[in-house]
Amino acid sequence: MNTLILKIEEGEKYNISKAAEILKLGGLVAFPTETVYGLGADGFNKEASKKIYAAKGRPSDNPLILHIADWEQIDKIASHVSKEADKVMKAFWPGPLTVILNKKKEVPYETTGGLDTVAIRMPSHPVARRLLHESQVCVAAPSANISGRPSPTTAKYVIEDMDGKIDMIIDGGSVGLGLESTIVDFTSDVPTILRPGFITLEMLKELIPNVVLDKALTAQGRVEHIKAKAPGMKYKHYAPKADLCLIKGEESQVVKKINELAKEKEEEGYRVGIIGTEENIPEYTFGLVKNIGKRGEINSIAANLYRILREFDDSDVQYIYSEAFEEEELGQAIMNRLKKAAGYQMIRV
Ligand code: TXA
Ligand code: MG
Numbered sequence: 001m002n003t004l005i006l007k008i009e010e011g012e013k014y015n016i017s018k019a020a021e022i023l024k025l026g027g028l029v030a031f032p033t034e035t036v037y038g039l040g041a042d043g044f045n046k047e048a049s050k051k052i053y054a055a056k057g058r059p060s061d062n063p064l065i066l067h068i069a070d071w072e073q074i075d076k077i078a079s080h081v082s083k084e085a086d087k088v089m090k091a092f093w094p095g096p097l098t099v100i101l102n103k104k105k106e107v108p109y110e111t112t113g114g115l116d117t118v119a120i121r122m123p124s125h126p127v128a129r130r131l132l133h134e135s136q137v138c139v140a141a142p143s144a145n146i147s148g149r150p151s152p153t154t155a156k157y158v159i160e161d162m163d164g165k166i167d168m169i170i171d172g173g174s175v176g177l178g179l180e181s182t183i184v185d186f187t188s189d190v191p192t193i194l195r196p197g198f199i200t201l202e203m204l205k206e207l208i209p210n211v212v213l214d215k216a217l218t219a220q221g222r223v224e225h226i227k228a229k230a231p232g233m234k235y236k237h238y239a240p241k242a243d244l245c246l247i248k249g250e251e252s253q254v255v256k257k258i259n260e261l262a263k264e265k266e267e268e269g270y271r272v273g274i275i276g277t278e279e280n281i282p283e284y285t286f287g288l289v290k291n292i293g294k295r296g297e298i299n300s301i302a303a304n305l306y307r308i309l310r311e312f313d314d315s316d317v318q319y320i321y322s323e324a325f326e327e328e329e330l331g332q333a334i335m336n337r338l339k340k341a342a343g344y345q346m347i348r349v
Pocket of ligand 1: 033035036037038063064098100112117118119121123141142143179180181194229
């Protein structure tokens with residue numbers, strides 16, 4: 001398949017009608033959102049949904065998020081919106097938040113992975129909003145990566161994974177946030193965060209004080225016996241080609257430990273990578289060192305994480321040591337992705 005690439009330059013007028021047309025006809029279009037790039041298709045069209053699974057190599061019981069631009073579209077998808085869900089949606093939409101609600105019967109099981117619940121999100125990225133609004137399609141869109149790779153934060157990575165497999169890629173430059181949306185389940189007794197993101201536990205608590213983190217998130221890797229509520233969480237998550245280990249503790253001790261470990265491995269003949277914060281970069285004396293952003297600007301760390309993991313996969317390093325972060329506010333989402341990538345390997349100093 002020949003994949004069309006539509007490049008959108010900032011500040012210039014652009015025409016998105018071809019992309020909207022492809023979606024209406026059941027085709028696949030990758031597009032930027034404020035979190036990561038999505039791989040979109042008409043979520044009410046079974047055959048279109050199936051194409052998403054095929055392009056990504058994704059297991060068919062892992063459900064998709066339906067993306068909307070207009071509030072009226074919720075009525076087509078959800079059978080009921082609780083007061084709590086409504087409050088949170090009004091506060092954070094459009095934005096990086098996904099809610100799980102009970103679905104209407106018209107939403108195909110091909111889109112929800114066989115579940116009676118459905119994930120819905122209203123993204124804020126202007127290109128995504130325009131595409132959704134113009135097509136008037138409820139767009140099922142997972143992240144636009146091959147299953148098991150980090151979510152793409154620029155069109156370059158979408159092209160790497162999807163060129164030749166989908167109808168169109170809209171190149172809208174780098175995304176702003178860099179981590180997938182927060183997912184909150186409103187179908188159980190208490191609202192439950194299934195995936196942490198930019199809308200943090202702390203922010204949600206201000207509106208719905210009873211919100212909790214899913215047990216699978218607090219189990220520190222011992223998840224075998226805890227049933228994951230987001231089906232995506234039970235699959236082997238992205239793991240870098242190299243062996244990744246996180247180092248947590250007082251900052252100067254962390255730097256010292258990473259240098260010790262890196263030196264040791266290099267002496268054994270291995271190639272080593274380091275993920276460090278900008279403040280500490282000059283301290284690292286071994287290996288291929290990557291700057292993940294300023295510790296004082298946690299947003300920059302979220303924005304750089306997936307790019308750095310992809311860059312290390314393209315290098316020949318065999319071991320990676322990374323600084324760890326506090327698991328509060330946005331640090332919760334960053335550490336959630338880092339810990340999964342590390343297979344929960346962490347050294348405390
Ligand atoms: O930021 C995002 O959410 C991005 C952009 C493209 O919008 N999308 C994204 O989709 O991250 P995906 O498919 O990579 O992740 C969706 C997650 C999966 O872990 C899936 O299992 C979970 O949402 N999910 C979807 N529907 C669900 C449902 N009904 N119940 C529980 N979990 C659900
Ligand atoms: Mg994904």
